[in-house]
Amino acid sequence: MKKKLVVLSGAGISAESGLKTFRDSDGLWENHRIEDVASPEGFARDPQMVLDFYNARRKQLLEVEPNEAHLLVVELEQYFDVHVITQNVDDLHERAGSTNVIHLHGELRKVRPLNSLTKIITWETDLHLGDMSTAGIQLRPHIVWFGEPVPEMEKAIEICESADIFLIVGTSLQVYPAAGLIHYVTEKCGVYLIDPNLENSFVQQENFYKMSAVEGMRKLTPVIKNQS
Template identity: 75%
Template sequence: MKKKLVVFSGAGISAESGVQTFRDSNGLWENHRVEDVASPEGFARNPQMVLDFYNARRRQLTEITPNNAHLILAELELYFDVEIITQNVDDLHERAGSTKVIHLHGELKKVRPINSDSNIISWEKDLNVGDFNFEGIQLRPHIVWFGEMVPEMEKAIEIASQADFFLVVGTSMMVYPAAGLIHYIPGNCEIFVIDPNLSNNFTENKNHFATSATQGMELFKKSILEKINN
């Protein structure tokens, strides 16, 4: 039976594919206040501006491809039961070949009616004011905005609690409740961290790779395969 590798990924893993990140100094927040584009109140004030913001990000997905970090995670399914819990709203994990991915903060290629967390619809094109579901309800991005519940959190906690190995890659561990997942892993679970900026308060130094996601995944792959082969 394969050991379970649970991966908690963030913006740093997609940045190397060219995805702009929210929290970097040159990130998307620079031209938009958080309250304007990532809150129910912002959407109520100016829905088309919010829709345009996410339309631009959705269109960008056609211009980028998974990088080697995404590809290695998919490859590791040959050796482990890999489950990815991501804060990212892109589809790069899936396009790389990973088969078990939970998006805590939603997905750019999905929309839902403004009055429901469910009834989710796949969506590839631009979304505009006047785009309704079959009940005549305006659609909105399937994105978890600030102040909203994280519907997948309970499922993510259950997965984290079953981990034999837990990998943190490309995340500041500053966004809650998502960052709290690390508190639910078993006591005997071995933790690995890949991030050049994240202070290591989580694991042994030998399991902390202060590198980019792509470089760190190469090092992690070598380390984790040695563990199961020895």
């Protein structure tokens, strides 16, 4: 039986494909205040602006490709039972070929009715006011906004509890509840961290790769393969 490798990924891995991250520029996301485009209150105030914002994000996503870090995560499936838990709303892990992906914060290429967490619809084009579910309810982006529950969290916790190796790549471990997943791995679990900006207080120094996602995955992949 293959060992279980759990990968927790964040914005840093997507940034190397050309997707911008809101934490890189004074808390603004594409020149918008986060609370205006990533909260239920923001949507209630100006739904058209919020829909336009995510339409632009969806369009940008279709213009980029998975990078080497995504592909190296896929390569590890040859050696491990790999589960990706991502804070990212893009589908770059899936497009790279990862087969087990949990999106904690939702997905850009999916929508749902305003009154449902579970009626999720694949959506490839722009979303507009007046786009309704079959029950006549306005559709919204399938994104977990600030202040909303994280439906996939319990499943993510269960996966972490049974991990043999836990790899954190491209996340600052500042966004909760996702950042708390590190506390659910066992003492026997090997924990590795790739991030160019963090001051390491999470893992043993020899398991901390203070570098970009691509560079870190290049260096760490052979190390992890040796543990299969």
